[in-house]
Amino acid sequence: MTAAGRPTTHPDLDTLADLDAGVLDPAAAEDVAAHVGGCVRCTAAITAFDAVRADLHDLPPPAMPDSVAARLDATVTDLRRRTGPVPTPAPATPPAAGRPAWSPPVGSPPAGAPGGAPLGAGANQAVPPAGSPPTGSPPTGSPLGGTPHGAGASPAGPPPVADLGRARERRRRSLKLSTGAVAAALVLVAAGASLTALFDTANDKSTSAGAPAGANTLPEGDGPSEAAVVPAYTKETLPGAIETIRRTSAVDEIARLGETGPGGVMADDARRKACEQSIPRGADRALTAVRRIYFEGEPAYVFVFTALGGGGPTAYVVTEGCGTGALTATVLDEVR
Amino acid sequence: MTAAERPDAELLRAHADGDPHAFEILVRRHRDRMWAVALRTLRDPEEAADAVQDALISAYRAAGSFRAESAVTTWLHRIVVNACLDRIRRKQARPTVTLPEEGPREPADAHDRMAERDTAMAVENALAQLPVQQRAAITLVDIEGYSVADSAVMLGVAEGTIKSRCARGRAKLAVTLGHLRNLDAPAPVAPGSVRREEVR
Numbered sequence: 301m302t303a304a305g306r307p308t309t310h311p312d313l314d315t316l317a318d319l320d321a322g323v324l325d326p327a328a329a330e331d332v333a334a335h336v337g338g339c340v341r342c343t344a345a346i347t348a349f350d351a352v353r354a355d356l357h358d359l360p361p362p363a364m365p366d367s368v369a370a371r372l373d374a375t376v377t378d379l380r381r382r383t384g385p386v387p388t389p390a391p392a393t394p395p396a397a398g399r400p401a402w403s404p405p406v407g408s409p410p411a412g413a414p415g416g417a418p419l420g421a422g423a424n425q426a427v428p429p430a431g432s433p434p435t436g437s438p439p440t441g442s443p444l445g446g447t448p449h450g451a452g453a454s455p456a457g458p459p460p461v462a463d464l465g466r467a468r469e470r471r472r473r474s475l476k477l478s479t480g481a482v483a484a485a486l487v488l489v490a491a492g493a494s495l496t497a498l499f500d501t502a503n504d505k506s507t508s509a510g511a512p513a514g515a516n517t518l519p520e521g522d523g524p525s526e527a528a529v530v531p532a533y534t535k536e537t538l539p540g541a542i543e544t545i546r547r548t549s550a551v552d553e554i555a556r557l558g559e560t561g562p563g564g565v566m567a568d569d570a571r572r573k574a575c576e577q578s579i580p581r582g583a584d585r586a587l588t589a590v591r592r593i594y595f596e597g598e599p600a601y602v603f604v605f606t607a608l609g610g611g612g613p614t615a616y617v618v619t620e621g622c623g624t625g626a627l628t629a630t631v632l633d634e635v636r
Numbered sequence: 637m638t639a640a641e642r643p644d645a646e647l648l649r650a651h652a653d654g655d656p657h658a659f660e661i662l663v664r665r666h667r668d669r670m671w672a673v674a675l676r677t678l679r680d681p682e683e684a685a686d687a688v689q690d691a692l693i694s695a696y697r698a699a700g701s702f703r704a705e706s707a708v709t710t711w712l713h714r715i716v717v718n719a720c721l722d723r724i725r726r727k728q729a730r731p732t733v734t735l736p737e738e739g740p741r742e743p744a745d746a747h748d749r750m751a752e753r754d755t756a757m758a759v760e761n762a763l764a765q766l767p768v769q770q771r772a773a774i775t776l777v778d779i780e781g782y783s784v785a786d787s788a789v790m791l792g793v794a795e796g797t798i799k800s801r802c803a804r805g806r807a808k809l810a811v812t813l814g815h816l817r818n819l820d821a822p823a824p825v826a827p828g829s830v831r832r833e834e835v836r
Contacts, residue, residue, distance in 0.1 A: 358756075
């Protein structure tokens with residue numbers, strides 16, 4: 301920052317913009333503002349920022365091309381058709397063997413979940429009406445005739461839009477093929493929802509993790525059933541495991557498997573991104589894998605990045621609370 | 637009650653409860669803004685169309701998770717923004733895929749160039765030259781009018797980061813759009829990201 305506060309030298313443009321945006325700390329802001337107040341040139345810069353904002357504000361919204369509009373209409377129609385007819389809410393549904401009802405994510409925190417609170421847990425508790433759209437009496441019926449999850453007293457929350465049985469089968473089949481579905485799921489999580497409710501297998505896992513024992517029979521999922529196994533590493537043993545972690549805990553996979561999977565709470569897209577962004581690493585690195593681990597006896601997460609230009613992966617071990625608000629993660633270890 | 641009268645939150649709830657037409661009404665109401673955000677963030681209409689489609693699919697399924705603490709539009713925009721950023725990140729992770737080119741669309745002749753300066757196209761082009769993080773922040777705060785707080789949530793960063801990105805972007809735009817005719821050169825910017833033009 302050049303000479304903020306000295307009357308004979310002007311602050312640079314970025315500094316002036318920072319002042320204008322309220323980024324400067326109070327002492328610096330005072331210095332720069334004092335200069336600006338007496339300087340025609342710098343006042344003109346501040347005025348220029350106002351002009352920029354006015355230009356931006358006045359921008360007409362680009363019209364959506366008809367072709368895109370038609371495509372979106374077709375998408376919505378397709379969604380409605382594929383997910384079947386609207387279910388009739390039923391007050392009590394006999395439990396069906398082994399098929400927990402799809403429950404929409406409830407009580408899902410926004411990005412940056414409170415420290416240590418896995419989203420899945422929120423979704424699995426007896427669904428509080430406050431956590432779901434307040435329709436008054438969330439229908440417990442599911443078109444599957446499935447067990448309202450949380451068995452017994454707890455309503456499963458508002459039913460999905462349509463018949464989930466067909467949709468579930470479709471999604472299960474299309475899951476591995478459709479990056480669109482994965483992208484949609486990631487976006488869904490970023491929107492504050494629990495990924496576990498979108499994908500059946502993940503939902504089944506989180507259901508079984510949170511529901512009272514015996515309430516639901518967990519069907520065979522296509523992810524690790526021993527979701528509770530968390531590998532333990534030390535500073536000496538972690539480097540040799542990075543490659544395995546990279547292969548078995550790819551971001552897409554752990555996102556799909558939910559918070560009882562190998563990614564732990566980092567299955568949540570928003571949480572993972574918040575953590576990722578707080579890790580000081582090069583800008584040319586892409587996150588490829590995340591694994592919940594114990595590191596030197598402490599619960600932690602390892603984030604594995606690959607360099608876009610080639611070269612081996614770089615891994616960072618961060619504390620459990622990563623992604624809950626700190627601007628910079630506490631990095632326990634770095635493996636290159 | 638006609639479609640025009642039902643508030644967003646009610647439509648979204650109706651959709652979550654199984655109303656087969658509520659979602660369509662909601663989409664028609666907001667899709668232009670969703671399109672605007674996607675197109676400005678991604679700069680490429682095909683990419684933007686894909687992102688909005690992804691976003692709609694997510695919104696369709698996630699309606700039950702909407703919590704009335706924020707406006708439906710904020711919720712929708714967040715889904716769109718994240719769909720856009722996801723596309724960008726995925727492309728960055730696979731460098732063989734070409735990103736849409738940086739830089740403005742050059743007008744055909746000098747007359748067009750002069751006319752362009754005075755129109756929204758100049759602003760859109762200047763916006764397109766910004767680094768994506770600055771562009772995304774400015775799109776939400778300065779164009780769509782979201783608060784810094786909401787924008788921070790939507791982009792998954794701290795409020796200070798939003799302010800900083802807006803500041804940097806505005807500084808570049810001030811130069812590119814010619815609002816700073818007589819000032820000294822700004823702080824160094826990324827190559828090719830700002831076209832300095834003495835205009836007015």
